[in-house]
Amino acid sequence: MFPMLSTENLEQALRFYGELLGGTETYRFPEGGQPVFVVLKLGESDIGLGAITGAPPLHGQPLRPAQGHRIELCVYVDDVDATIARMRAGGVSILLEPSEQPWGERVAYVSDPDGNLVMLTRG
Structure with a gap:
């Protein structure tokens, strides 16, 4: 599975996930100039x-069809506390x-720039 998120501010999303x-x-x-789609490798x-x-x-569907909690991403990190500090x-x-x-997991939750929930846990 390859999740793709729509973002209102690609620069902020790239800073968060990158x-x-x-x-x-x-x-x-596109390769040159202002991008409209970027793929990042996380682990x-x-x-x-x-x-x-x-x-x-x-696909013809609105990109923001609903409000509230629609998706939760789980990201494995080496150190939850250090990641939260950053x-x-x-x-x-x-x-x-x-x-x-x-x-048995140590977890924390943050919100990405578009309000998506991101759970951080030890990898």
């Missing part, structure tokens, strides 16, 4: 980020501070 979460760019369209997974440009989408310094909204869960 700079703050450590994603590495593997694809950009062994990829995520696509597509700019909402105002042009009608290929996120906080970068101005990211921390929704749940790092905490041990009954199933």
Whole structure:
């Protein structure tokens, strides 16, 4: 599975998933100039980020059809606490501070620039 998120601000999304979460760019369209779609490698997974440009989408459906919690991404990181510290310094909204869960994982929740929930846990 290859998740693709639509974003109202591609630059902020790239900063969040790239700079703050450590994603590495593997694809950009178009190659020159201002991109409208970028793929980042996060560990062994990829995520696509597509700019909402105002042009009608290929599938014909509105890009923001609903409000509220629609998707939750789980990102494995080496150190949850260090990642949260980096996120906080970068101005990211921390929704749940790092905490041990009954199933044995240490997790934290943040919100990406478009309001999507992102759970951070040890990889």
